[in-house]
Amino acid sequence: MKKIILLIIILFSRLSIYAKESSSFQDTTPVVSKVSKERLLKDLRFLINSSKARNDKQVERLKECAKYIFDEFKKLTDDVEEQKYLVEGKEYKNIICFFGPRDGERIIVGAHYDVCENQPGADDNASGVAGMLEIARMLKSQSSNLKYRVDLVAYTLEEPPNFRTANMGSAVHAKMLFGDHIKVKQMICLEMIGYFSDKRRSQEYPIGLMRLFYPGKANYIAVVGKIGQGKSIRKTRKTMRENSEIKVCSINSPAFVPGIDFSDHLNYWKYGYSAVMITDTSFYRNANYHEKTDTLETLNIDKMMEVVKGVFAVIVGMQ
Secondary structure, eight states: OHHHHHHHHHHHHHHHHHHHHTTSOTTOOOOOOOOOHHHHHHHHHHHHOOSSOOSTTOHHHHHHHHHHHHHHHHTTOSOEEEEEEEETTEEEEEEEEEESOTTSOEEEEEEEOOOSSSSOOIIIIIHHHHHHHHHHHHHHTTGGGOSSEEEEEEESOOSTTSTTSTTSHHHHHHHHHHHTTOOEEEEEEEEOOOOOOOSTTOOOOSSGGGGGTSOSSSOEEEEEEETTOHHHHHHHHHHHHHTSSSEEEEEEEOTTSTTTTOSTTHHHHTTTOOEEEEESOGGGTOTTTTSTTOOGGGOOHHHHHHHHHHHHHHHHHTO
């Protein structure tokens, strides 16, 4: 019965996307922007190429990564800060910068920089962090035109054993926003944006019935949200498609579907904030997930660039 209900939900979701996409959001303005492949590679190499994995036990390595992100943000704006907190006596930190009006309603763009155990974490999630850093660089020239404040947040401790606990950097950040009564227009989570394949049947799904509605090739980026977020998901999908050269699919689904809430956006949902995940669908296509084979060589940097371009357009298009 649950599968039948899910099938109906997915079908409704897909039909509503196609029905409303042609009539809504007709004022989307294409955003012309340049993504630097060289900068993406530079950021990826720093995060990936180390003898020490950036996991919760390697605190010094996490600090090195946090400093790198801080310094890259600092090149763009003076509005950079560390959000420090303790877990079992050890200090961890989120790194935050912002563009636009200091007191404006916020758009949050976040990605976690830690990994699970001892692996390079190229796709998971150096890809998301590198994409976020590049978006920050692109936003610098738009700063004076921003109506909403855009916060770029690099999270720590997203991965196990801290996933779904209060130790997650995104849990700390979301709790702070809610406690300070800060309005959030949209949260965008960048979770694995670098792995793609044009091979047949390279894409898996949590429910077999989803194959009836979604591609068999892992050559697209996904916009993922929960039931009730249809408008923001449609807007995000449409804007990304119009401003990039990558196929974009989307789903708004019950959170019980495996994978729907598997990243930092789940902590913003807890407080009633609208949040979507931009993802290559993780282990539903990438066999290197949480393995030592998750290396730079497995990433498609050209497609990553298109994802970055699309997300940047979404942020600017909200203004």
